[in-house]
Amino acid sequence: SQIRLSPSNRTNDGVSSLIKFVTPLYTGDRNNFTFDNAHMYPCSQPNGRVPGGIEDLMCIPRPNYLPGLKNPCYRKESEDLYCLPYYHVLGFDKSGTTDLSSRLTSHPSIMKCNAYLGKEIYYWGWRRYGIFVQGPIKVMTMDEYIYAFRDAAKNLNDKIDKTNQPIVGDGGPVDGWDFRAWDKDPQNQGLTEPKVLTPHHVRHILRDPRFIFIMREPADRLYSDYFYLMHGNTP
Structure with missing residues (x-):
């Protein structure tokens, strides 16, 4: 991948962010071009699920994505259209990810997903392991x-033959850095350091993924997060 750095951008709330756009260099067949790494970290569970209800994503075959669609989508036997995100907004708390996602989805060709703020699913780093801010949750x-992109899939299905096809993204920022649950993945069982992390799973499942990673000046970000989490409240 090629990394292009944009100049610092200032959002409405004064957040100064450095945005990294990671764009692929590949120019050939874009339907399933990202090398599938599943054979390097083989499926370990015959039923695809480890004790505790966590899925072994390496046991799930990569979807056979439809050619000619910008957004990665596929059909099942029912002929219904299913879609996954075209891009992923990543970053740290109070770095401007919500502002950027809001600006992106204000474009008529970029759709929101069915999640908090139309962007935050928290699947890859948290919810697939059954963890969340307030503690353990249902896996x-x-x-x-995939169901979180159901409205986008319906919209895309209605415009599948159009030239100007819309896209949808995932704006859960923690998926880019919070790998605390790595020891729950079966490929990491018994290890003292992880062999498989979220990027390996994303690479296996998604086609040609694109990432926008936002960072903010560390002291400003920490100060903002301190008050956002109400640590700064005093009588």
Whole structure:
């Protein structure tokens, strides 16, 4: 991948962010071009699920994505259209990811997903492991993650033959850095350091993924997060 750095951008709330756009260099067949790494980290569970209800994503075959669609989508036997995100906004708390996602989805060709603020699913780093801010939660499956793009899939299905096809993204920022649950993945069982992390799973499942990673000046970000989490409240 090629990394292009944009100049610092200032959002409406004064957040100064450095945005990294990661764009692929590949110019050939874009339907399933990202090398599938599943054989390097083989499926370890015959039923695809490890004890505790966590899915082994390496047991889930990569979808056979439809050619000619910008957004990665595929059909099942029912002929219904299913879609996954075209891009992923990543970053740290209070770095401007919500502002950027809001600006992106204000474009008529970029759709929101069915999630908090129309962007935050928290699947890859948290919910697929059954963890969240407030503590343990019900494990989210890959099917449930795909369901978060159901409205986008319906919209795309209605415009599948159009030249100007819309896209949809995932704006869960923690998926880019919070790998605390790595020891729950079966490929990491018994290891003291992880062999498989979120990027390996994303690479296996998604076609030609694109990432926008936002960073903010560390002291400003920490100060903002301190008050956002109400640590700065005093009598």
